[in-house]
Amino acid sequence: MKVSQSDPRSIRTCTLLREAMINLTAEKKFTNLTVQDITKQAGLNRTTFYLHYSGINELLDDCTRTLFNQMRADIYGNELFDFQSDITVLEPFVSSVFYHLEQYEDFYRTILGKQGNPEFKSLFQALLSELIFEPIVESKNQQEIDWQTEMGLRFTCSGFVGVIVWWLEKRKPVSVKQISEQIVCDVLPDYLSLLSQKNVKE
Amino acid sequence: MKVSQSDPRSIRTCTLLREAMINLTAEKKFTNLTVQDITKQAGLNRTTFYLHYSGINELLDDCTRTLFNQMRADIYGNELFDFQSDITVLEPFVSSVFYHLEQYEDFYRTILGKQGNPEFKSLFQALLSELIFEPIVESKNQQEIDWQTEMGLRFTCSGFVGVIVWWLEKRKPVSVKQISEQIVCDVLPDYLSLLSQKNVKE
DNA sequence: ATAGATAATCAACAGCTTGTCTATTAGTTG
DNA sequence: CAACTAATAGACAAGCTGTTGATTATCTAT
Numbered sequence: 001m002k003v004s005q006s007d008p009r010s011i012r013t014c015t016l017l018r019e020a021m022i023n024l025t026a027e028k029k030f031t032n033l034t035v036q037d038i039t040k041q042a043g044l045n046r047t048t049f050y051l052h053y054s055g056i057n058e059l060l061d062d063c064t065r066t067l068f069n070q071m072r073a074d075i076y077g078n079e080l081f082d083f084q085s086d087i088t089v090l091e092p093f094v095s096s097v098f099y100h101l102e103q104y105e106d107f108y109r110t111i112l113g114k115q116g117n118p119e120f121k122s123l124f125q126a127l128l129s130e131l132i133f134e135p136i137v138e139s140k141n142q143q144e145i146d147w148q149t150e151m152g153l154r155f156t157c158s159g160f161v162g163v164i165v166w167w168l169e170k171r172k173p174v175s176v177k178q179i180s181e182q183i184v185c186d187v188l189p190d191y192l193s194l195l196s197q198k199n200v201k202e
Numbered sequence: 203m204k205v206s207q208s209d210p211r212s213i214r215t216c217t218l219l220r221e222a223m224i225n226l227t228a229e230k231k232f233t234n235l236t237v238q239d240i241t242k243q244a245g246l247n248r249t250t251f252y253l254h255y256s257g258i259n260e261l262l263d264d265c266t267r268t269l270f271n272q273m274r275a276d277i278y279g280n281e282l283f284d285f286q287s288d289i290t291v292l293e294p295f296v297s298s299v300f301y302h303l304e305q306y307e308d309f310y311r312t313i314l315g316k317q318g319n320p321e322f323k324s325l326f327q328a329l330l331s332e333l334i335f336e337p338i339v340e341s342k343n344q345q346e347i348d349w350q351t352e353m354g355l356r357f358t359c360s361g362f363v364g365v366i367v368w369w370l371e372k373r374k375p376v377s378v379k380q381i382s383e384q385i386v387c388d389v390l391p392d393y394l395s396l397l398s399q400k401n402v403k404e
Numbered sequence: 405a406t407a408g409a410t411a412a413t414c415a416a417c418a419g420c421t422t423g424t425c426t427a428t429t430a431g432t433t434g
Numbered sequence: 435c436a437a438c439t440a441a442t443a444g445a446c447a448a449g450c451t452g453t454t455g456a457t458t459a460t461c462t463a464t
Binding site: 113116117147148150152154155157158160161163165174179186187190 | 320359365368389
């Protein structure tokens with residue numbers, strides 16, 4: 001960014017570039033996506049791009065921040081849950097993730113998929129970990145977490161993202177309500193038992 | 203491939219190119235890796251590359267096949283297991299995956315990581331699914347699998363790969379024996395029960 | 405409303421990679 | 435030895451990149 005950020009022209013340009021990137025990605029044109037493609041789609045001059053971003057990765061970072069802020073707001077629109085009482089209070093949080101995905105379905109399908117961007121996927125997983133799973137670990141386990149817990153956390157986050165990708169790839173074979181209930185009722189309870197027990201083989 | 207495949211010169215060239223690709227990737231030079239880099243590393247002329255591969259992706263495919271054949275052999279070096287009896291018979295299979303990873307540790311760390319290749323990661327996950335997890339589903343469940351089972355399978359595979367990436371990223375914080383036992387004894391039993399039970403919430 | 409500041413445009417540039425030619429050299433096989 | 439074929443070397447057009455300088459359009463403060 002070498003320009004103002006508060007100037008209406010800058011805001012407009014950045015918005016157009018973000019939208020162009022998201023729309024082109026949604027059209028499965030992510031691999032080998034060029035600055036030319038983006039600026040053409042946005043109806044802007046290629047030179048203008050470099051006034052705002054150093055390259056495509058920086059624009060993607062901007063898109064990522066924008067989408068994640070939105071998802072954060074979507075998720076925290078729900079009441080904070082008391083995890084101790086009942087695991088099913090998680091259901092609205094899990095549902096809101098899927099509802100958010102539906103808003104940019106084509107974009108997420110491409111960028112999280114085989115032809116997508118591993119950096120974005122990693123950030124996406126970290127966000128879900130931060131928003132949903134780490135609070136559970138903290139509420140259950142106040143002391144320093146051991147490697148078994150850390151590994152279990154990673155297993156659960158990766159599994160959750162894997163299920164999301166499956167759901168997107170398969171073009172939503174079941175409803176948000178169905179998949180959310182399946183995850184909350186059948187998958188996460190096992191995760192909890194994993195966190196509370198300490199079966200260290202030594 | 204426009205050349206013989208059985209000619210000693212071709213075999214030598216392809217081997218050199220595969221090794222160059224794997225070594226350069228291991229040195230964290232995967233993103234923006236060029237044909238020039240590879241042929242220079244291999245000590246070959248750039249034109250020679252195109253006699254054997256149409257592009258980097260095709261060379262990576264060749265590397266993938268080679269590594270996966272080796273992993274398949276590593277895994278099947280163990281006795282076939284009867285999953286019904288005891289889940290812990292899986293331990294040698296899980297261990298052999300980690301021992302295989304150690305042989306090309308730096309390569310796998312890069313290509314499965316944030317700067318890596320999602321296509322490779324997807325194939326890697328599919329291979330583990332085929333070699334380890336799908337046989338379990340089939341042994342437990344002869345009828346057509348429902349979406350809950352399919353989802354559980356995806357969850358388990360993704361979680362397993364997630365743990366592998368965690369282990370590589372953290373530079374092997376625990377031994378192969380420790381992580382394999384933890385996975386087999388504490389993680390998989392919970393999730394594998396998912397693959398056989400029918401908790402359809404409807 | 406005007407003047408100064410700043411963003412957007414346009415044309416052009418060198419640098420790099422790609423994929424494909426040719427012609428020539430080196431190695432393999434019968 | 436003779437034929438076949440892989441490897442090399444140099445060159446080419448094409449495409450994208452990131453930057454420059456000059457010009458036009460738009461914003462903002464007075």
